[in-house]
Amino acid sequence: MPTQAESVTESDLIAGVYVVVPKVHADDRGLFVETYRREWIPGAREMIQTNRSDKAAGSLVGLHYHLHQSDYWYVVNGSMRVVLHDLRLGGPTDGATQTIDLHGSEHRGVYIPPGVAHGFAAHTDLTMTYLVDGYYNPADELGVAWDDPSIGADWGVADPVMSNRDRTNPNRAGIADHQRPRWPLRT
Numbered sequence: 001m002p003t004q005a006e007s008v009t010e011s012d013l014i015a016g017v018y019v020v021v022p023k024v025h026a027d028d029r030g031l032f033v034e035t036y037r038r039e040w041i042p043g044a045r046e047m048i049q050t051n052r053s054d055k056a057a058g059s060l061v062g063l064h065y066h067l068h069q070s071d072y073w074y075v076v077n078g079s080m081r082v083v084l085h086d087l088r089l090g091g092p093t094d095g096a097t098q099t100i101d102l103h104g105s106e107h108r109g110v111y112i113p114p115g116v117a118h119g120f121a122a123h124t125d126l127t128m129t130y131l132v133d134g135y136y137n138p139a140d141e142l143g144v145a146w147d148d149p150s151i152g153a154d155w156g157v158a159d160p161v162m163s164n165r166d167r168t169n170p171n172r173a174g175i176a177d178h179q180r181p182r183w184p185l186r187t
Helices: none
Strands: 005-010 018-022 024-027 030-033 049-055 060-065 071-077 079-086 097-103 109-112 116-122 126-132
Touching: 060 079, 071 079, 071 097, 071 116, 079 109, 079 126, 097 109
Parallel strands: none
Antiparallel strands: 005 018, 018 109, 024 030, 049 126, 060 116, 071 109, 071 126, 079 097, 079 116
16 A cells, blocks of 8 residues: 655755655554655665664653764654754754654654754653664764753753763764764765
């Protein structure tokens, strides 16, 4: 039952970020949703791995970024606030920050290109899946401070539960230019 998405919209705040609203097929038995197709995202590479993340309400992950990897996030159950921040040097939206609330009941996904820092706060217990177009590479696992005032993120949680890695990421001003991708990206 392949299908087109209801809508695929490029962010008006951060170039290359797309919000996907897939078609939902529901009847008395339940529902079917095709959550991702590469053809929905212009220029997207093949996603080669799918991961699942379960987080407790109040958890905060990020901000992480990659120089070479794209992500596609989809919430199966629960609700979270996604925070995105463009770190791409010379890009049209360098320095822009955006928040997107995702809820399992709304069936929306978000595509995050390389160079866009990304994180989320679990507003409820949640399950999300995320697809990536590259295998784990520790050299491409970078981060920026979740609470950097120059980013100005509103996570919507008080006293977040976080990893030590995420608590100790540098502020944006502390990231060397060679650790930030240049626009346009060449992956």
